[in-house]
Amino acid sequence: MKSGTNDQKILHAIFNRLYEYYGPQHWWPADTAFEVMVGAILTQNTNWHNVVQALNNIRYAGYMDARFLYKHRRSIPRLIRPSGFYRLKSKRLVAFLDYFIKEYDGRIEAMKRKRTGTLRGELTAISGIGPETADSILLYALGRPVFVIDAYTRRIGSRHGLYGYDALYDTIQSIFERAIPRRPSLYNEYHALLVRVGKEHCAKHEPLCDSCPVQHILSS
DNA sequence: TGCCAGGCCGGGT
DNA sequence: ACCCGGCATGGC
16 A cells, blocks of 8 residues: 555654654653553553653552452552542542453453453443543553554644644544554654654643744654 | 553544 | 534643
């Protein structure tokens, strides 16, 4: 197919530019795969800084482990309070723990035996885990080649004419996955770089960003 | 001070 | 198949 070629060139150029500008981002910032999964739920529509405080509370309590956390699930609301939406997120976290312990004995290695598509189906079936949270878990906790689409990816791509702002999650995802070689390390770095540049140059109601490092790629 | 942050669900059209 | 209100804290 030939329509892929153009997207491919642009998306490769954007990655190269961002990587050259910012360098490696070292994502996901967490000590263990379990912490990645917890963080993926807590960061829904929330500043990462707030999530760190919640994760620290869990760690200092000694509960950064599926079984311990499930055993002490009544204290989750207090521990994750700084991350916002804490009553809602407590339910979501417990729903995930329930699944993770019942299906995989709370062990990441057991989860790794399953196919990516199967896991995505299981994860998104949990109330509180949508496509982005599931994909974050698949990529950053399990190392699967799944491109994570978030609000920044949506903003940046649409502002540069790659797709419409209202494009479906799966549509945007397949644009990236068709254009970028299927390597987890590449998907990892690319998404992290999009978040980095998005935070610094792609505020919510700005139609376009003059100071954006991506900008000059399109004017060439 | 008001706006925003690495979404998702459930109820209504 | 969309559209929208709700969910909550902390930083600037």
